[in-house]
Every structure is written in C-alpha cells, then in structure tokens.
Amino acid sequence: MLARRYEAETFSAVAVIAGEEAFCDRRGALFFPDHGLLAVSDLHLEKGSAYARRGVFLPPYDTAETLTKLESVVADFDPRIVVSLGDSFHDRVGSSHMPSIFRDRLEKMMRGRDWLWVTGNHDPDAPENLSGTSVTEVVLGALTFRHEPTAGQFAGEIAGHLHPGARIVRQGKSVRRPCFASDGLRMIMPAFGALTGSLNVLDRAYTGLFDWRSFRAHVLGSERVYALNRSVLFPG
Amino acid sequence: MTQQTTIRSNASPAHFPEPFLDWFAKRGWSPRAHQVDLLARSQAGRSVLLIAPTGAGKTLAGFLPSLVDLAERPNRKPGEAFRGIHTLYISPLKALAVDIERNLGKPVEEMRLPVKIETRTGDTPTHKRQRQKLDPPDILLTTPEQLALLISTKDAGRFFSGLRYVVLDELHSLVTSKRGHLLSLGLARLRRLAPRLQTVGLSATVAEPDELRRWLVPQGEQMVPPPPPSAVPLPRFAGEDQRGNGRDLDPPPFTGEGDHAKRGGGGVDLADLITVEGGAKPVITILDTEERVPWAGHSARYAIPDVYDEIRKHKTTLLFVNTRSQAEMLFQELWRINEDSLPIALHHGSLDVAQRRKVEKAMEAGSLRAIVATSTLDLGIDWGDVDLVVHVGAPKGASRLAQRIGRSNHRMDEPSRAILVPANRFEVMECRAALEANYLGAQDTPPLVDGSLDVLAQHILGCACAEPFRADDLFGEIRSAAPYARLDRQTFDQAVDFVATGGYALRTYERYARIRLTKDGTWRVSHPRVAQQYRLNVGTIVEAAYLNVRYVRSGRGAAGRGGPVLGKIEEGFLETIAPGDTFLFAGKVLKFEGIRENECFVSNASGQDARIPVYAGGKFPLSTYLADEVRGILADPKRWQSLPDQVSDWLRIQRDKSVLPRRSDLLVETFPRGNRFYMVAYPFEGRLAHQTLGMLLTRRMERMGVQPLGFVASDYAIAVWSLRDVGEMVASRRLALADLFDEDMLGDDLEAWLAESWLLKRTFRNCAVISGLIEKRHPGQEKTGRQVTVSADLIYDVLRAHEPDHILLKATRADAATGLLDIHRLAEMLSRVKGRIVHKHLERISPLAVPIMLDIGKERVNGGAADALLQDTEDDLIEEAMG
Incomplete structure (x- = not known):
C-alpha cells in the first residue's frame, strides 16, 4: 500500500536490496520507507567554482540547481534521516567557499532531521561550518552506506562514486541516462548533482560488482524510472 | 641587380629584376599577363585578389611580389638588427604548405635568390619551431592555427615587425568557415604589428568576388557596412561584369606607400581584382548507360561496370564522391569487378595518416590508375596526370563541381574531361543543372556570414596572451577584419566579459578571472598558466568526436589488446550500431565488436554483407542555385529533351497522374x-x-x-x-x-x-570548445570526445535554463541558422x-x-x-x- 502511494506520487520504482524495500526516485534519490531514510549521492556541490579556480567557467548555477532538486525530494519524502553518500562537495575547499545563501538553504533542509555526510574521495574531510555529522560509513540493519563500492559482491551495500549510467539504442537512436544499478544484493546510486556526467554500467570499472543475471538498471527518465535488464543495454 | 627592367602591364609598369628575366628567358617563357599585372599592382602598394583556374600559374603569381622584393633586399650585415618574417603564406591544408615549399623552392634555387623558405605546421618538431623564432626564414608557409599561435606569443611584435606580404591560398575555401574567421582576426592583428603589410589572395571563381576583396584589406570605420548576406546567393556569370584581367578597375594611382587601401577615400574598402578566365571549357558528360537509373538511393551501383570501363580507357582517373561511406562502397564495388587488377586506391579523411600518405605518394609517382576520394582532395594539390574526373552522385553545387573538375589536366589550355554519374532520377536532373551551370560559368558559392562569436572569444584571449590590450583599441582592430566589420560594441564587451569570467549575469567568478582590467586601463592575463592553456586549445576544428578503429580477432569483444589502427570514425555513427553489426570501412567489411575508452574494436567480416546502411547523400546541402534549376527543369517540358528517356517518361507520367509544379510553386x-x-x-x-x-x-x-x-x-x-x-x-x-x-x-x-x-547540443559543444569554455586539452590531461560530450550537454541544459541570452547560446543559434x-x-x-x-x-x-x-x-x-x-x-x- 505504502509502496503504491509513493510510486504514484513521486513516479519512483520499487527495488529490493538485501531484503529492504527502497524507492528509486526519478530525480536520483533513494528512499527506504521502513527507516524513513533518504540517500543521495555525489552532489558535487560547488563544482562550477572548483573549475573556475583553474580558469574554466562552467555556468555558476549548478549548486543552486542541485539544492533545488534536493529540496524537492526532501519535501516529497520528508525523511527522518538523510545520508549524503560522499562527494557532496566537488573538492576540499568547496564547503568553506560556498556562498552563505546556499549554506542557509542546506541548513534549513537539515533542521528537524538527522543528516549524515559520508566522506568521499573529492571531500575526504568533514564539511566546514555546516551542521550534520561527518562519517565514513553508515550501517543500518542489513544495509551499509559508503561512498566507494567494495570490490566483489557485497550484500546490503549502498554506494555511489561511479555515477552509473545506462545506454540503449533503438531505431538508430541512442539514449544515455543516469541510473540506479542493482542486482538485488547491492545498489550503486546515480550522481545527484547538476553537471555530473555518468559512466556506463557496462564499463570495466563495474567488473565483479554485480550478478548480471539479476541485474537491473533503474534508468531515470524525465517522467519516471524505467527498469531495464542487462540484455538491452549497450556499452559506450 | 641594379639593372632595372620594366614590363608593361595594363595597370602600371611592373618591375622585374634581372634574375627573373633570365629565368623566364632561359625557359623560353614570358611572364603571363596576370602575373605581370599582379606584380605591378603590388609594387604600387595595393593588395590584390587573383581569381584564376588551377594551372594558371597562380602560385608563382602570388609569390612574385615578395620574391622580387626579397631579391633586391640588401644582404644582412653582421650586427644588423634582427630580421623577422618577410612573407607569410597561409593555406588551409598542411599538405598544401609542404607542396608549395617544394614547388617554390625550385625557381628560387634556379634564380639563386637569397631566400630562405620554411614550413611551420602542427607536425613541425619543437626544436625547429624554437629555431624559427630565433632565426626566422624569409618566407614562412603555414596554416591559420599556427598563425593564431604565433600572434599569441609575447615576441609576436618582433617576429612580424618586418612583414611585407601575406599570401592567402585557396581563399574561397577558407573564408566560409570558422577557420576563416580566426584567420581574418589574425590578419587584423598582423596589420597592426606591420602597418606596411600587403595581402595577395588566391582563389577559385566565386559568386561574389567583392566579399573576398573586402576580406583582404582593413575595413574602415567610416564605411557603411553592407546589409547582412541574403540566404539566396544570386548566381553570377563570369564575364558578365568582369572581363579578363580586372579591366573593370581603374589603375590605382601610385602612392609609394603600402597603406593606400586603408585610406580608401571614404568608400568601400576593397583589394584590387585580377580575374583570369578559365582556359578551354571542360568537357562534361552525364554517364551514358544502358542500365536502369534507380528511383532512389545514393550508391550508383548500377553504374559501376560503366565507370570501370572508363577507368580502363584513361591514364589516371580521379573519382569523387560526397561522403566517406560512398567512397568505401565505390572502392569495394570497383575491386569486385577489377579483373585487370588495376591499381585503384582509396583516400578519405578518416583513414589513418600513414595510409593516406602512402596513397598520395603512389599518386605522385603516377603508379595509380584510379583513386576514390572525398573532399580531402578538393583543394589545389597538384598530382600527376589525371586525365579524367568522375563524379559519382550529384555534385550538390555548381562551383563545387567546377573546382573538382579543375583537378584534371592541370594545363590550362587543354579541356578537362569529366563524367557525372547520377545515383538516382532526381540526381539526373541535378547533374543536368550542374552541367549547364558549368557551361554558363554560373557560380553558387555560399554567401559569407558574419564572424562567429566563439572564434572572437578565442581571439580576444589570444591577444591578451601576447600583450595587455585596451578594449577600445582591440575593438577597432577587430572591426577592421571584414567578417567582424559589423560587430557592435555591446557584443564585443560581452565577449571580453566572457573571456574574463564566463560572462554570467551571476558574477561569482570575479576572483578567478582569466584576464583582468588593470588600473592603467588595459586588460591583462591574470596568470601565465592562462596563456599555456590557451596554446593547447587554439583552433576551430573540433575533432574530439572521433574514435580510433582498431582491428581485433573476431569474437573477442572489447577484450584483448588488438591489432593495427585502421583510421578514425565519427562517434555519431557508432552511436547507432550494436556489437555484431557489420559496416564498410577502409575498404573492408568490418564487424563492430565494441568500444573501449576512445577506441572502437572491429574484426574482419569479409565475405559478409555490410548490414548497416549509412546515410550516403552527403553533408553538403543542394545549393540554392541548383535547386532552383532543378525546379526549372521540372516545370519546363522543353528542357526534358536533354534528359534520358527513362527520366523524361517519369516526369510525363507524373504530369498525367498528378501535376508538375511551376518553378516558384x-x-x-x-x-x-x-x-x-x-x-x-x-x-x-x-x-x-x-x-x-x-x-x-x-x-x-x-x-x-x-x-x-x-x-x-x-x-x-x-x-x-x-x-x-x-x-x-x-x-x-x-x-x-x-x-x-x-x-x-x-x-x-x-x-x-x-x-x-541534439543537433543544437552538438553545435553548442563546438562553440563551447572553440570559445574556450570547455577545454580540448588541459596541461597533463587529454580529454576524450566522450567526456566532453557528456559535460557539454549538461552545460547546455543549465545555461539554457538560467541564461538564455548568454553569448555562447547566441553563437550556437547563429551556427544553427546556417549549419546543421x-x-x-x-x-x-x-x-x-x-x-x-x-x-x-x-x-x-x-x-x-x-x-x-x-x-x-x-x-x-x-x-x-x-x-x-x-x-x-x-x-x-x-x-x-x-x-
């Protein structure tokens, strides 16, 4: 019942990971209703300014856009706990350089809930001047949340880092989209940040992480999430 | 060298030093009228556009003013100040620069002129480039990209201070592209560094010579800019308003100074024009065949046996097609029936460089009977004894056809032979229209468009890398370049702002600015790293979207190491195929195995059919002129007589069953x-x-x-x-x-x-790379095309949502209007x-x-x-x- 309601309201798809039910939201967030936990990964906040520091001027709207999207999923699911799965900031100085308007928006979202910043390779330190708790991983029941997926199969692991994406080719047209990648045992989450690209799930980097027989790519469409199996995916 | 001799031209006397006269005399030659005319006008301080067909001695004409000047220049004494470049030759192709070095070196050597000629291209080794900086040659042969690099260096002023001549070859092909825009800006900069500078433009026949004449001289601020080019170029007929050697022009008054054109007298600033009529009219025919001309398609397979017969009958045949895939198909089909094992080769831009060089060498040596080629061979490289040009598929434009036919028989007085092979029935009419246009001398080169803004941004950064600039000065300089003559100040300021901090309304990047306005009113590069980055990314050719094609054993997928690289293939093509699909490439049927990083793995699938159809109609759209002519043929039954029976029958039945539209309907x-x-x-x-x-x-x-x-x-x-x-x-x-x-x-x-x-996204990606928003390369790392594509799409979406009026979106829309x-x-x-x-x-x-x-x-x-x-x-x- 609960599942149907969330599906209808947020156009999410249901996935089961190590026995836990989760919703794959079309905006790239993962919600565990039994725990009231919302996970997002690879926000890469302040990516634009990180590039600007070396003279490449990407549009400076990425942080605002990512936050707007984050606000909308937080409002929709109203989670008790939010886990930001690492690479929350594009680089070490991202959190300290972030303009206060963005800082205020983040703080407002954090109010009244637990907020866990998992460290990532881009942001190995705790964010500066921000609430929430910095952790290297989170264990909750059968689930383990960490930034980089552990080599080999690992039941219950929710990770990010790889920015999974899927590609299909039909009628001579190719479509490439970010996706949740899961074989029912573990889940690798898509990057949530604006201006973050994706890496095809058929790339070598994913070798050994999944049991392909039960693999599903939960592909983010503009209206909803589409579950596709391995046989219809294309490399590249 | 003191004796002076004068040969009269119809403009003013030309001065030839003795070694030149001796050289001509020894060969029993005399300088051609247009060569004399060009020299005289140059010596009178004018910049000149020479329009001549291939084989007219265009190259020598172009270099005569500088060779004469150099011959009379006193030898450099020990202790005398540094001598920079005297003459800069710029061509669109590296190969052309190398070709010219060889051809020009001969007369220079034979006349014992004290002239040092060198090339500088992307292939020139670093140590040679360094040496050229310290000890410049007299004549430097180079490409637009290299010029952009040279003017962005700190010692550009010294290097070019003595520059007298810039010779621009194949100008007609340069001016229509972004490379041309970049070159025009480089030329404007050269004029500032060397105010006595004169230009010589060499071009094939074009519809609007005045556009090129403007291009060659600085455009004054007092001049009223022409209205924006109409999208419909009116075809011009050679001989209608310019006969012979530019006699429509009054001889210029001699001023003794090189900046005559600049003063221009308040009118429109134009270079002088010399037009050489083509020699014998080419003999063009449409393939006469017993076979049925197909209703549709682009392969022209029906005609292969007839084409093969023609190859057999001629010494060397050049076969032109419009696309790579057509070239592959034609090559394959010819070899299938090549009972005499004639040496037939394949040449297109996607092939590996080494393979291409091999083919070019064989062609030069005269050991080939036929070569199947795409537009990579369009430009003026002079090879061997081609006595027949076969054009497979419709030529899409009358001027394009004329230039391609010009490849055969490089002697002006003998007619070129060409055969057109239409691939379907509409193409029969198109070929007919092109053939008639050729006899009329109609030209339909596309009208020039305003200089693009992404190129402008690149140039502004390049200027800052060379030296600090004042916005007012640079604006004036840029407006002197013809493509930018109509640039308004607001757009220019936007471009400067874009270069400085990305040009966003949200001004968050001020502290990271690449260039900064300093207290003395000049813009300066904020860090030496900026210049280093600029140099890695210069140019307007965005090539990132190609993948290497590597041979592997069948069934290995994208695993294993693989064999030789066969060439490069557009990523866009690979987007649409799946592993196991077969296609034609490098003359072979290949099976697509997979992609790894920036390589595409393929295996041998010979004996199988290539399953993947590739659109083969060509990248060039049908020219407006030919389109109108085809409509004209449709509408006028009298003109059907020149068409094969099967085609005119088709039109007759159409008239009975439906209707044939009038020309403008x-x-x-x-x-x-x-x-x-x-x-x-x-x-x-x-x-x-x-x-x-x-x-x-x-x-x-x-x-x-x-x-x-x-x-x-x-x-x-x-x-x-x-x-x-x-x-x-x-x-x-x-x-x-x-x-x-x-x-x-x-x-x-x-x-x-x-x-x-996605078309617009691809256009945006090119603009983003050219303008320097996205880097092609960053010190220490090479971005592959795949990575660039992903981020450019994301940037496009964000920019469109937040700043629809951003300068890069303007540039993208302008490109889209005329491009894809x-x-x-x-x-x-x-x-x-x-x-x-x-x-x-x-x-x-x-x-x-x-x-x-x-x-x-x-x-x-x-x-x-x-x-x-x-x-x-x-x-x-x-x-x-x-x-």
Whole structure:
C-alpha cells in the first residue's frame, strides 16, 4: 500500500536490496520507507567554482540547481534521516567557499532531521561550518552506506562514486541516462548533482560488482524510472 | 641587380629584376599577363585578389611580389638588427604548405635568390619551431592555427615587425568557415604589428568576388557596412561584369606607400581584382548507360561496370564522391569487378595518416590508375596526370563541381574531361543543372556570414596572451577584419566579459578571472598558466568526436589488446550500431565488436554483407542555385529533351497522374497507402532544411490533430505519414496548408524544438570548445570526445535554463541558422511559397513521390522523445516475459 502511494506520487520504482524495500526516485534519490531514510549521492556541490579556480567557467548555477532538486525530494519524502553518500562537495575547499545563501538553504533542509555526510574521495574531510555529522560509513540493519563500492559482491551495500549510467539504442537512436544499478544484493546510486556526467554500467570499472543475471538498471527518465535488464543495454 | 627592367602591364609598369628575366628567358617563357599585372599592382602598394583556374600559374603569381622584393633586399650585415618574417603564406591544408615549399623552392634555387623558405605546421618538431623564432626564414608557409599561435606569443611584435606580404591560398575555401574567421582576426592583428603589410589572395571563381576583396584589406570605420548576406546567393556569370584581367578597375594611382587601401577615400574598402578566365571549357558528360537509373538511393551501383570501363580507357582517373561511406562502397564495388587488377586506391579523411600518405605518394609517382576520394582532395594539390574526373552522385553545387573538375589536366589550355554519374532520377536532373551551370560559368558559392562569436572569444584571449590590450583599441582592430566589420560594441564587451569570467549575469567568478582590467586601463592575463592553456586549445576544428578503429580477432569483444589502427570514425555513427553489426570501412567489411575508452574494436567480416546502411547523400546541402534549376527543369517540358528517356517518361507520367509544379510553386501531394496517410512536399531546399522542416511540421500537425507518426527528408522532398488524412482535412476545410506551412513555425515551434534538439547540443559543444569554455586539452590531461560530450550537454541544459541570452547560446543559434539546421534557407523557402502552395489530393502514390517513399524503409526516422524509446524497450521486455 505504502509502496503504491509513493510510486504514484513521486513516479519512483520499487527495488529490493538485501531484503529492504527502497524507492528509486526519478530525480536520483533513494528512499527506504521502513527507516524513513533518504540517500543521495555525489552532489558535487560547488563544482562550477572548483573549475573556475583553474580558469574554466562552467555556468555558476549548478549548486543552486542541485539544492533545488534536493529540496524537492526532501519535501516529497520528508525523511527522518538523510545520508549524503560522499562527494557532496566537488573538492576540499568547496564547503568553506560556498556562498552563505546556499549554506542557509542546506541548513534549513537539515533542521528537524538527522543528516549524515559520508566522506568521499573529492571531500575526504568533514564539511566546514555546516551542521550534520561527518562519517565514513553508515550501517543500518542489513544495509551499509559508503561512498566507494567494495570490490566483489557485497550484500546490503549502498554506494555511489561511479555515477552509473545506462545506454540503449533503438531505431538508430541512442539514449544515455543516469541510473540506479542493482542486482538485488547491492545498489550503486546515480550522481545527484547538476553537471555530473555518468559512466556506463557496462564499463570495466563495474567488473565483479554485480550478478548480471539479476541485474537491473533503474534508468531515470524525465517522467519516471524505467527498469531495464542487462540484455538491452549497450556499452559506450 | 641594379639593372632595372620594366614590363608593361595594363595597370602600371611592373618591375622585374634581372634574375627573373633570365629565368623566364632561359625557359623560353614570358611572364603571363596576370602575373605581370599582379606584380605591378603590388609594387604600387595595393593588395590584390587573383581569381584564376588551377594551372594558371597562380602560385608563382602570388609569390612574385615578395620574391622580387626579397631579391633586391640588401644582404644582412653582421650586427644588423634582427630580421623577422618577410612573407607569410597561409593555406588551409598542411599538405598544401609542404607542396608549395617544394614547388617554390625550385625557381628560387634556379634564380639563386637569397631566400630562405620554411614550413611551420602542427607536425613541425619543437626544436625547429624554437629555431624559427630565433632565426626566422624569409618566407614562412603555414596554416591559420599556427598563425593564431604565433600572434599569441609575447615576441609576436618582433617576429612580424618586418612583414611585407601575406599570401592567402585557396581563399574561397577558407573564408566560409570558422577557420576563416580566426584567420581574418589574425590578419587584423598582423596589420597592426606591420602597418606596411600587403595581402595577395588566391582563389577559385566565386559568386561574389567583392566579399573576398573586402576580406583582404582593413575595413574602415567610416564605411557603411553592407546589409547582412541574403540566404539566396544570386548566381553570377563570369564575364558578365568582369572581363579578363580586372579591366573593370581603374589603375590605382601610385602612392609609394603600402597603406593606400586603408585610406580608401571614404568608400568601400576593397583589394584590387585580377580575374583570369578559365582556359578551354571542360568537357562534361552525364554517364551514358544502358542500365536502369534507380528511383532512389545514393550508391550508383548500377553504374559501376560503366565507370570501370572508363577507368580502363584513361591514364589516371580521379573519382569523387560526397561522403566517406560512398567512397568505401565505390572502392569495394570497383575491386569486385577489377579483373585487370588495376591499381585503384582509396583516400578519405578518416583513414589513418600513414595510409593516406602512402596513397598520395603512389599518386605522385603516377603508379595509380584510379583513386576514390572525398573532399580531402578538393583543394589545389597538384598530382600527376589525371586525365579524367568522375563524379559519382550529384555534385550538390555548381562551383563545387567546377573546382573538382579543375583537378584534371592541370594545363590550362587543354579541356578537362569529366563524367557525372547520377545515383538516382532526381540526381539526373541535378547533374543536368550542374552541367549547364558549368557551361554558363554560373557560380553558387555560399554567401559569407558574419564572424562567429566563439572564434572572437578565442581571439580576444589570444591577444591578451601576447600583450595587455585596451578594449577600445582591440575593438577597432577587430572591426577592421571584414567578417567582424559589423560587430557592435555591446557584443564585443560581452565577449571580453566572457573571456574574463564566463560572462554570467551571476558574477561569482570575479576572483578567478582569466584576464583582468588593470588600473592603467588595459586588460591583462591574470596568470601565465592562462596563456599555456590557451596554446593547447587554439583552433576551430573540433575533432574530439572521433574514435580510433582498431582491428581485433573476431569474437573477442572489447577484450584483448588488438591489432593495427585502421583510421578514425565519427562517434555519431557508432552511436547507432550494436556489437555484431557489420559496416564498410577502409575498404573492408568490418564487424563492430565494441568500444573501449576512445577506441572502437572491429574484426574482419569479409565475405559478409555490410548490414548497416549509412546515410550516403552527403553533408553538403543542394545549393540554392541548383535547386532552383532543378525546379526549372521540372516545370519546363522543353528542357526534358536533354534528359534520358527513362527520366523524361517519369516526369510525363507524373504530369498525367498528378501535376508538375511551376518553378516558384510548392507542390504538396496527399494520398493514402497501407493503413497510413501520406503528405509529400517538394521544396528542393536540401536535406538539412527539410529535416528541420519535418521536425517543425510534425509538431504542428500533432497540435492540429493530424496524429503524425514520422517523416523522412531528402535533398528534394519531405514525406510525413500520419493516422489522419491531411487531404481529407483540407477538403473539409478543417486544415489549411497555408497555415501548416506558415512562416510563424519559425517562432515558438522552433524555440520549443531547439530546446531538445541534439543537433543544437552538438553545435553548442563546438562553440563551447572553440570559445574556450570547455577545454580540448588541459596541461597533463587529454580529454576524450566522450567526456566532453557528456559535460557539454549538461552545460547546455543549465545555461539554457538560467541564461538564455548568454553569448555562447547566441553563437550556437547563429551556427544553427546556417549549419546543421539550415534555418536561414527554410525561412527563405517559407516566405517564397506564400500563396503558391499547389495541393494535389491523390488516390495513390504519385511517380514523383516514389523516390522519397523508398527512402522510408532505409532511413532511420528521427523523432520520438527519449522517454518513448525507454518505454518501448521496457514494453518489449514485458512482452517477452508475459508472452
């Protein structure tokens, strides 16, 4: 019942990971209703300014856009706990350089809930001047949340880092989209940040992480999430 | 060298030093009239445009002024100040620079002139470049990119201070591209560094010589800029207004100073013009064949045996096609029937460089009987004894055809021989039109467009890398370049702002600025690293979207190490194929195995058929002039006599069963077929414009409740199929074709479509790379095309949402108007056919509609949102599981 309601309201798809039910939201967030936990990964906040520091001027709207999207999923699911799965900031100085308007928006979202910043390779330190708790991983029941997926199969692991994406080719047209990648045992989450690209799930980097027989790519469409199996995916 | 001799030209006396006269005399030659004329005008301080066919001694003419000047220059004494470059030669092709070095070196050596000639291209080793900086040659042969690099260095001023001449070769092909825009800005900079500078432009015949004449001299601020170029170039006929050696021009008064043109007297600033008429008219024929000319398609397979016969009859044949895939197909088919094992080679831009060089060497040595080539061979490289040019597929433009035919028989006084091989029935008419245009001397080179803003941004950064600049000065300098003569100050300031901090309304990047306005009013580079980055990314050719094609053993997939690299292939092509698919490349049938990083793995599939059809109609859209002529042929039964019987019969039956449109009409036919309803229109505006039209029409039909399902576009026509009957809706007055084809589709519909068009995203990506927003390369790391593509798409979406008026989006839209979307031409067509739409409601398909209807099965239908594809894929799975 609960599942149907969330599906209808947020156009999410249901996935089961190590026995836990989760919703794959079309905006790239993962919600565990039994725990009231919302996970997002690879926000890469302040990516634009990180590039600007070396003279490449990407549009400076990425942080605002990512936050707007984050606000909308937080409002929709109203989670008790939010886990930001690492690479929350594009680089070490991202959190300290972030303009206060963005800082205020983040703080407002954090109010009244637990907020866990998992460290990532881009942001190995705790964010500066921000609430929430910095952790290297989170264990909750059968689930383990960490930034980089552990080599080999690992039941219950929710990770990010790889920015999974899927590609299909039909009628001579190719479509490439970010996706949740899961074989029912573990889940690798898509990057949530604006201006973050994706890496095809058929790339070598994913070798050994999944049991392909039960693999599903939960592909983010503009209206909803589409579950596709391995046989219809294309490399590249 | 003190003796002075004067040869009269029709302009003013030309001065030839003794070694030159001796050299000509020893060979029993005398300088040609245009060579004398050009020298005289140069010596009178003028910049000159020389329009001449190949084989007219154009190159020597172009270099005469500098060679004469150099011959009389006193030797450099020990201790004398540094001598920079005297003459700069710029060509669009590296190979051309190398070719010229060889050809020019000969007379220089024979006349014992104290002249040092060197090339500088992307292939020149670093130590040689360093040495050239310290000890510059007298004549430097180079490319537009290298010029951009040279003027961005700190010692550019010293290096070019003594520059007297810039010779621009193949100017007609340079000016139409972004490379040309970059070059024009480089030229403006050179003029500032060396105010005595004169230019010599060498060009094939073009429709509007004045555009090129403006290009060669600084454009004054007092001049009234010409109106924006119309999208419809009026064909010009050689001989109509310029006869012979530029006699329409008054001889210029001698001023003794090189800046004569600059003072220009308040009128339009133009270089002098010298036109050399072509020698013997080429002998062009359309392939005479017993075979049936196909209704549709681009392969011209029917003609292969006839073409092979012609190769056998001639010494060396050059076979031109429009695309790589056509070249591959033709090469393959020729070898299939090559019983005499004639040496036939293949040459196109995607082949590995080493392979291409091998073919070029063999061609030079005269050991080839035929070579199948694409536009990589269009330009003026002079090879061996070509005595026949075969053009397979329609030439798409009269000027293009003339330039390609010019490749045969490089002696002006003998006629060139060429055979046109139409691949289908519409192409028969197009070939006919091109052939007639050639005899009339009609030219249809595209009109020049305003300089692009992404190139402007690149140049501004380059200028800052060389030295600090004042905005006022740089603005004036840039406006002196013809493509930027109409640039307004606000746009210029936007470009400077873009270079400094990205040009965003949200000013968050001030502290990271690449260039900064300092207290003394100059803009300066903020860090030496900026200049280093600039140098890695200079140029306007965005090549990132190519992957290496590497040979592996079959069945290995993308695993294993693999064998040799066969060449490069467009990523866009690989997007549409799946592992296991077979296609033609490098003369072989290959099986696609997979992609790893920036390599595409393939295996041998010889003996199999290439399964993947590639659109082979060519990248060049049908020229407006030829399109109009084809409409003219259709409308005038008297002109059908020159067509083969099978084609004129076809038109006759069309006239009986449906109708033939008058020259300026737009014919729209509607008819049912199967369980669908079709609407076919014949605008003849080229595939790009039709593709755009299709996108916009289907959107509109959707809204009008016609329920369109798809469309297909060719160079000549467009077909849309739908669930409801357009013909019936028109008859019952529920729909008016005038509304359907109304110009207002270029408003909101266009905007809405552009929002999601991958064509525009690709255009944006190029602008982003050229302007320096995205780097091609960053010190220490090489970005592959795949990575760039992903981030450019994301940037485009963000920018469009937040700053729709950003300068890069402006640049993108300007490109789209003339480039991949050809909106310009579509707009002209829609306005032309207002009130001239002829509707014919039929019970069944018309003869004229057959070719486009045959395309439906072959062409991939574009359209349908990404989500629909995802949905379909999922539905298939469900069916598989439940069924």
